[in-house]
Amino acid sequence: MENAKTLIKKWHKVIESNNLELLNEIIADNAIFSSPVVFKPMEGKEITMMYLHAAGESFNMEKFEYTKEIHDDMNSVLEFETFIDEISVNGVDMIEWNEDGKISNFKVMIRPYKAVQKVQEKMIEALDNLD
Amino acid sequence: MENAKTLIKKWHKVIESNNLELLNEIIADNAIFSSPVVFKPMEGKEITMMYLHAAGESFNMEKFEYTKEIHDDMNSVLEFETFIDEISVNGVDMIEWNEDGKISNFKVMIRPYKAVQKVQEKMIEALDNLD
Numbered sequence: 658m659e660n661a662k663t664l665i666k667k668w669h670k671v672i673e674s675n676n677l678e679l680l681n682e683i684i685a686d687n688a689i690f691s692s693p694v695v696f697k698p699m700e701g702k703e704i705t706m707m708y709l710h711a712a713g714e715s716f717n718m719e720k721f722e723y724t725k726e727i728h729d730d731m732n733s734v735l736e737f738e739t740f741i742d743e744i745s746v747n748g749v750d751m752i753e754w755n756e757d758g759k760i761s762n763f764k765v766m767i768r769p770y771k772a773v774q775k776v777q778e779k780m781i782e783a784l785d786n787l788d
Numbered sequence: 789m790e791n792a793k794t795l796i797k798k799w800h801k802v803i804e805s806n807n808l809e810l811l812n813e814i815i816a817d818n819a820i821f822s823s824p825v826v827f828k829p830m831e832g833k834e835i836t837m838m839y840l841h842a843a844g845e846s847f848n849m850e851k852f853e854y855t856k857e858i859h860d861d862m863n864s865v866l867e868f869e870t871f872i873d874e875i876s877v878n879g880v881d882m883i884e885w886n887e888d889g890k891i892s893n894f895k896v897m898i899r900p901y902k903a904v905q906k907v908q909e910k911m912i913e914a915l916d917n918l919d
């Protein structure tokens with residue numbers, strides 16, 4: 658069976674290509690997404706994909722860079738640095754892979770305070786735009 | 789040489805015993821601490837120990853629980869859950885071990901927004917009390 662160290666190549670391919678079809682292929686149907694801002698985890702493939710896509714839209718992906726990778730069994734932790742508007746963001750993508758080689762859990766944490774505040778503002782803006 | 793998976797026992801011993809002498813033994817002289825709130829890393833053993841001690845004072849350590857451990861080579865990522873006042877905190881301790889088996893880098897990230905906000909308030913209170 659593949660493990661996190663080899664499976665992570667699929668995720669990097671998604672990020673590099675920015676291809677929603679590839680993303681669709683690697684997210685499990687029962688995936689859970691936990692945002693850096695809201696405590697309650699979001700359940701299901703659709704909402705997980707929506708949040709991952711929204712993150713790509715908020716972060717400056719030109720400046721987005723993974724700075725460290727830690728893999729253990731079926732868990733990957735990827736540390737990143739990027740910007741939102743002019744605010745520096747340092748964070749982690751915590752990914753759990755299932756036995757089918759798909760992502761079953763995706764949790765994001767970021768620092769510092771200003772970055773979390775900025776993401777929260779962006780989320781409120783996005784919700785306002787839905788009205 | 790020991791790796792993160794075995795070295796982490798030293799950290800757990802510090803947490804369980806709440807013993808500052810044991811903490812002193814496992815922090816490298818050139819350790820760097822990165823807080824969840826402030827972007828700039830803090831350099832040196834003294835300030836790293838001060839922040840780790842302060843974190844223990846702010847978090848409710850009775851309810852503090854490590855929920856996941858990820859180890860790879862000389863890196864440990866420990867996910868935790870706890871409370872500050874009545875606010876739920878979910879976070880990670882990201883620990884880098886050096887070749888002497890001491891902690892050279894300690895970075896903390898937490899979620900959700902309310903938890904980061906709470907830690908920021910606590911820091912401002914602590915600084916006010918220094919006056």
